[in-house]
Amino acid sequence: MKVHVNTFANLRDYAPAGGGSGEVALADGAGVADLLAALKIPAAVQAVILVNGRRSDAATRLNHGDEVTLFPPMEGG
Amino acid sequence: MYGWCGKVLRVDLSRGSITSEPLDPQVARDYIGGRGFGIYYLRREVDPRCDPLGPGNKLIMAAGPLTGTAAPTGARYVVTTKSPLTGAITCSNSGGNFPAELKKSGHDALIIEGASTRPVYLWIDGDRAELRPAEHLWGLSTHAADDALRKETREKAKTAVIGPAGEKQVLFAAIMNDRDRAAGRAGVGAVMGAKKLKAVVVHGEGEVALADPGAFKAANAKYRDAFKAKTRDNPPPLRTHGTAITVVGTQSHGVFPTRNFQQGTFEGWESIYGETLTRKYLVRAKPCFSCPIACGRVTRIPDGPFKGEGEGPEYETVYALGSDCGIDDLAALTKANYICNELGLDTISMGSTIACAMELFEKGLLKESEAGLPVRWGDGHALVALTRMTGMREGFGDILAEGSLRLATRYGRPELAMVAKGLDFAGYDPRGEQGMGLAYATSPIGGSHMRGDPAYFELLGVPVPADPHTWEDKPPLVAKWQDLFGVIDAAGLCVFFSVRYLVEQNLMVKPVGITELLNGATGAGYTPEEVETIGERIFNAERLFLLAAGFSRTNDSLPPRITREPMPAGPARGMVCRLEEMLVPYYRLRGWSPEGVPSEAKLGELGLLSNLKARE
Numbered sequence: 162m163k164v165h166v167n168t169f170a171n172l173r174d175y176a177p178a179g180g181g182s183g184e185v186a187l188a189d190g191a192g193v194a195d196l197l198a199a200l201k202i203p204a205a206v207q208a209v210i211l212v213n214g215r216r217s218d219a220a221t222r223l224n225h226g227d228e229v230t231l232f233p234p235m236e237g238g
Numbered sequence: 239m240y241g242w243c244g245k246v247l248r249v250d251l252s253r254g255s256i257t258s259e260p261l262d263p264q265v266a267r268d269y270i271g272g273r274g275f276g277i278y279y280l281r282r283e284v285d286p287r288c289d290p291l292g293p294g295n296k297l298i299m300a301a302g303p304l305t306g307t308a309a310p311t312g313a314r315y316v317v318t319t320k321s322p323l324t325g326a327i328t329c330s331n332s333g334g335n336f337p338a339e340l341k342k343s344g345h346d347a348l349i350i351e352g353a354s355t356r357p358v359y360l361w362i363d364g365d366r367a368e369l370r371p372a373e374h375l376w377g378l379s380t381h382a383a384d385d386a387l388r389k390e391t392r393e394k395a396k397t398a399v400i401g402p403a404g405e406k407q408v409l410f411a412a413i414m415n416d417r418d419r420a421a422g423r424a425g426v427g428a429v430m431g432a433k434k435l436k437a438v439v440v441h442g443e444g445e446v447a448l449a450d451p452g453a454f455k456a457a458n459a460k461y462r463d464a465f466k467a468k469t470r471d472n473p474p475p476l477r478t479h480g481t482a483i484t485v486v487g488t489q490s491h492g493v494f495p496t497r498n499f500q501q502g503t504f505e506g507w508e509s510i511y512g513e514t515l516t517r518k519y520l521v522r523a524k525p526c527f528s529c530p531i532a533c534g535r536v537t538r539i540p541d542g543p544f545k546g547e548g549e550g551p552e553y554e555t556v557y558a559l560g561s562d563c564g565i566d567d568l569a570a571l572t573k574a575n576y577i578c579n580e581l582g583l584d585t586i587s588m589g590s591t592i593a594c595a596m597e598l599f600e601k602g603l604l605k606e607s608e609a610g611l612p613v614r615w616g617d618g619h620a621l622v623a624l625t626r627m628t629g630m631r632e633g634f635g636d637i638l639a640e641g642s643l644r645l646a647t648r649y650g651r652p653e654l655a656m657v658a659k660g661l662d663f664a665g666y667d668p669r670g671e672q673g674m675g676l677a678y679a680t681s682p683i684g685g686s687h688m689r690g691d692p693a694y695f696e697l698l699g700v701p702v703p704a705d706p707h708t709w710e711d712k713p714p715l716v717a718k719w720q721d722l723f724g725v726i727d728a729a730g731l732c733v734f735f736s737v738r739y740l741v742e743q744n745l746m747v748k749p750v751g752i753t754e755l756l757n758g759a760t761g762a763g764y765t766p767e768e769v770e771t772i773g774e775r776i777f778n779a780e781r782l783f784l785l786a787a788g789f790s791r792t793n794d795s796l797p798p799r800i801t802r803e804p805m806p807a808g809p810a811r812g813m814v815c816r817l818e819e820m821l822v823p824y825y826r827l828r829g830w831s832p833e834g835v836p837s838e839a840k841l842g843e844l845g846l847l848s849n850l851k852a853r854e
Contacts, residue, residue, distance in 0.1 A: 209699040214809025
């Protein structure tokens with residue numbers, strides 16, 4: 162299956178294909194943890210994870226066509 | 239005293255007199271400072287039913303015990319007064335260098351009362367203070383006034399000034415310090431203008447004395463080291479891109495207010511958010527006093543119709559002057575931000591009022607002949623023109639200067655003002671962020687995000703995430719955070735560092751780090767529990783002022799767009815804010831009656847009962 166990934170700020174360093182966003186192919190049944198591993202995001206790098214606009218975490222299961230957004234925790238405006 | 243200077247300056251503008259008063263050590267302990275001192279003096283000295291623009295109102299400018307120390311973000315002061323925009327209390331908070339300078343001059347707070355017949359400014363040079371004529375400064379922009387004032391006092395002096403908007407009593411005029419930092423909300427600048435006080439200029443060379451320098455230094459090093467360790471792998475987005483990076487969080491959750499809160503997603507968001515600002519216009523990041531984050535933005539628009547330079551925009555400005563007006567032109571909204579800074583206007587209420595005018599125009603209720611120009615969604619030239627006209631009260635700007643609620647009421651549609659208690663919302667739509675709805679509705683100053691900001695845990699994952707769509711769990715969280723923010727505002731710290739590093743890392747935040755720093759500075763020997771209770775005391779004292787000013791449960795409300803019109807699209811599609819379901823348990827756990835009145839038992843517990851009776 163494929164998911165669409167958007168990355169922001171320092172998480173762009175781990176974007177699937179430059180430019181900050183792109184498709185990532187994962188095995189069927191994969192979850193957010195598999196995606197983070199595929200993107201090679203180190204454990205020390207913190208990310209807020211949204212799947213289709215809803216807060217998620219490493220345990221969240223993914224489905225084909227999901228939109229995943231990754232941005233650093235921020236201290237608001 | 240340690241941490242505190244022990245001195246309050248009382249400035250009577252009617253008599254032209256200045257007196258120095260000792261700070262009562264018990265008041266210092268019970269209210270900490272900043273916002274705490276603000277509500278203490280306001281309740282004791284100001285009739286809640288007074289005319290906000292009359293001589294009976296007072297402006298209380300107060301720093302905290304950590305202001306001017308090496309504590310991370312120890313840069314803040316709070317301006318407390320009765321708001322001319324809302325009739326409620328307002329307490330607006332700002333950083334920069336002016337607040338630390340006030341402490342270095344040996345003062346914890348200024349109480350400014352009465353009104354002058356002629357323009358004056360207050361010049362504080364260490365121990366000496368005087369009122370000086372300011373006719374020659376009246377009419378100057380905030381930047382020109384800052385230049386002139388430092389020339390005629392000391393080049394190194396720090397200023398807090400009003401611009402033409404404050405002089406003309408635009409109801410959401412700001413007090414600008416260090417040129418581009420704003421105590422922005424609910425018209426503190428209009429109160430200063432009504433008193434004919436153009437500026438407070440301060441210079442000081444003292445240092446804030448610390449009760450236990452070793453303990454203070456150790457606590458300071460611990461939290462600064464934690465910040466450094468975390469930021470090695472996680473460069474702080476607020477430093478790299480400024481607060482405008484927050485658009486990513488609000489847009490992705492579908493709560494980025496768009497076209498006067500008709501939508502929660504903005505199709506043009508990528509043109510106006512933090513990374514675009516960095517790429518196109520950022521000159522450098524600018525920290526406030528003692529701040530390791532440096533979220534401030536010095537920017538420059540090199541060419542085109544909106545050419546200019548200055549500071550900003552912050553996230554709230556990007557929402558208010560951007561998406562909320564349908565504006566995807568970053569240069570236009572940045573230019574409008576510069577004008578707000580120079581004329582002395584709150585960018586949030588300015589944008590929200592123009593957004594309201596745009597909706598009235600698009601609905602055919604406001605005619606071009608009345609406005610003097612077409613006021614269409616997305617028109618950057620109209621945005622810039624209307625901002626300038628409002629600050630100068632020219633043409634239709636004279637009507638916009640009264641704010642969104644009076645504007646919408648004038649056209650028979652008060653529900654189109656996106657306000658709580660008459661104060662315009664910050665940049666978070668409560669339909670997709672339930673806790674924010676409760677926070678807006680119960681904030682003592684009205685629609686502010688800075689009275690216990692749920693966006694941290696609902697959207698931004700700080701210190702840990704909570705689901706923004708649930709409402710059942712929000713009353714205790716919002717109450718807890720409201721009290722915590724009272725503590726941060728009293729201590730003289732900035733929330734950006736505090737909510738990440740100076741609290742326990744869970745949702746039921748406990749101000750552990752803040753307490754360590756307060757104790758090192760003041761020697762008060764606070765426990766975190768006692769400090770939390772002070773936050774609750776401040777919040778309840780503000781509530782008492784609000785009730786005495788004539789507000790009631792019916793004012794703890796949100797517009798029908800938020801509570802009855804489902805969000806049309808995006809991740810929060812179909813949702814409304816479940817305010818009523820949250821209010822009942824919220825009042826109960828606060829120890830308030832079903833009418834939202836603090837019980838005698840709660841007031842007794844907080845030491846507010848005798849205080850109240852003494853005044854009556």
